[in-house]
Amino acid sequence: MIDLEMIGRRAKKAARTLANLATEQKNTALHAIADGLLARQSEILAANAADVADAERAGTPPAIVDRMLLTEARLQAIADDCRKVAELPDPVGEIFDQRELPSGLRVYKRRVPIGVIGAIYEARPNVTVDIAALCLKAGNAVILRGGSDIARSVAATTTVIAGALEEAGLPVFAVQSITDPDRELVRQLLRLDRYVDMIIPRGGASLHRFCVENATVPVIVGGMGVSHIYVEPSADFARSVPVIVNAKVQRPGACNALDTLLVHRDAAPAFLPLVAAALAQHGVEMRCDLEALAILADAPGHEQWNIKPAEPADFGREFLALIVAIKVVSDIDEALDHIAQYGGHSEAILTGDPASAARFTREVDATAVFVNASTRFNDGGQFGLGAEVAISTNRLHARGPMGLQELTTYTWIGEGDYLARA
16 A cells, blocks of 8 residues: 655655755766666566557557657667756756845845655656656656556666665655556645645646646646647748658657648648648648648649548647648738637747748747747757656746756845844
8 A cells, every 4th residue: 555645755855855965966866867777778678568568459549659668769868868967057056136135135046946746647658767857956856656557667667766866875765656556646646735846747638637626736737739830921831841741740649749730821722732742641631621621632642642621629639640630821810810729839830931930929829939940849858958847838837848947946045244124
């Protein structure tokens, strides 16, 4: 029987130690974790293969299975990201916003760890290391609760992490994992506000909603949402097509993958057949509004394309699969209105007009907005954060990829010369 009270107490105690560690000690632990992942690669991959086999037998969608899958290359990338976190500047102890007040009091802010982070996630074994590494570097203890679908993968990985912490002389309970699949334990973790300072869910809408509705601990919501690319007539069509293919095809199960393609009416007749032919080569299903469908149905080679009429709900759907919705819009105003209604995660414009680019970045409300770049760049590693614990769609505390700085808060420090308030 899992004792969450004990786990919470251990995490809180470990967090106090972590908050005062030297950067070198934390970096040593991160390199030890990376070394351990590669040294015990065969055990981790075997555990993951068993999880993936169970998922495939259960009929899990291919995009979700792909999220679950670990390979030698992916494990190497996870270890590399862990080392990148070690190379990043340590935010803890940073002093900023210094000023001296008329009273003679000198005040400033000092960056400090948040404390204890609870991470609840599904189908993403890489999250185990990503979150552990970032939390450790930022001086936080973490309680992990991976889904039952990746239980073996999480167990194998956290065994490596525990060994690395011990080897580096850090508190072993700085990273703890809840291995019992009982969903009631998730509810209890969400209410463990005596010890846990923030909850980060990584999963589908139902997990996020469950966390928000049941938590007494602050919850960072994110990792899901509809992503758009808007194409203007001034865009370089030949160079735009590979960007769109990348956004849709490279990792269709990722939260920053393209869901809806918006094309200006003046660009649609020439551009849509080009992008449809390219997407069709990768087996992408295209759900088109009537105007886009009419253009593509008359295009040479359309018999080989998987095009069909879109349903209204397709334009507000995160597909997480090789499916894209396509809509023709009259101008940038209609594109902005559409994104305002359905978007907010990762949004991009392909254009040769600096004025349109400036307006798009100014008016689109999203975690990240791109000009002439794939939405797939909305990622902690791609933004130079080393890794990320989540892509937050919150407006308070953190927004977009959450790296080291987003895992800290600050303390006001006031210094005087035996100063009393008048």
